[in-house]
Amino acid sequence: MPRSLQKLVDLISELPGIGPRQARRVVQFLLRTDMAFKKRLAEAIVTMNENISQCSSCFRFDEVNAKGTCSLCANPNRDDAVLVVVEKDVDVDGVEAVHSYKGQYFVLGALMPLARQRKNVLSPRVNELIKRLKAQQHIQEVILAFSTTPEGDFTAKELKNKIQESFPTTKVTVLGRGLSLGAEIEYADQETLRSALQGRSEIF
Ligand SMILES: [Zn+2]
Incomplete structure (x- = not known):
């Protein structure tokens, strides 16, 4: 060639x-x-980046306002007591498509790797998440909506510990049954995701 x-x-x-x-x-x-x-x-x-920036609050890429926040974060009608944490931008779209969740979002950017980090692996925004929770103490529940993979489960457990170190009264939940093993939020169908959100439970 x-x-x-x-x-x-x-x-x-x-x-x-x-x-x-x-x-x-x-x-x-x-x-x-x-x-x-x-x-x-x-x-x-x-x-592509001319009108699109990373939201300073949820870290997803979108058209942002003068304050640097996206349309979801800037929407005053959304519930600010509950925060869904997802791995990727597209997962936000997946949860939004269900039309049953009206809270806030945070994009972690990556899951915590079980094995030794491969090259070019992004690291999850754990510190940024803790900072967000500190700045927005009205958040009462954090829903960890990760894929049902070993990395997803591992990340949920690690994050729960991290969150409750600083915020012992904050409820930390994971998606309920319905998502099959290995399922990615990005590809989950709406009905499954809706019932998984409804059936969420506290993680121990
Ligand atoms: Zn945002």
Whole structure:
């Protein structure tokens, strides 16, 4: 493969979920598309951050207001006594799609790894979460809505301990039954997620 194409393959392989083989397929596809499409794609990537920033409160990427907060965090009609903590931005969309949760959000950014950290692994925003709870003492319940994977369970237990070290009266809950083992919030269907939210229970 020519060096200029190999460079693109290497870049695309850095995207999540894409290995070298898929990257080569993407490059082969791009090679055959017309210049107008390539320009639109490049332009969209370059300008994607212009109106989008990371919310200073929940850390998800969204259009933010002058105070740096997103539309969900800035909405005065939302319940500020309950906070859902999720791993990723898309998990917020998943919970929002259920239309039954009206509280606040916090995006942890990553789960706590069980094994030794691999390269390029993001670290979870644990300190930022504790800071948020300190700043917003009206939060009475923290719902840990993680995937039902070993990392998700591990992160929930560790976070619960961390939270209750500083806030012993804050209720810390996890999603209830319904989510099958290994289920990711991102892919959970709405009915399952709704009943998992309703059936949440305190974690011990
Ligand atoms: Zn926000």
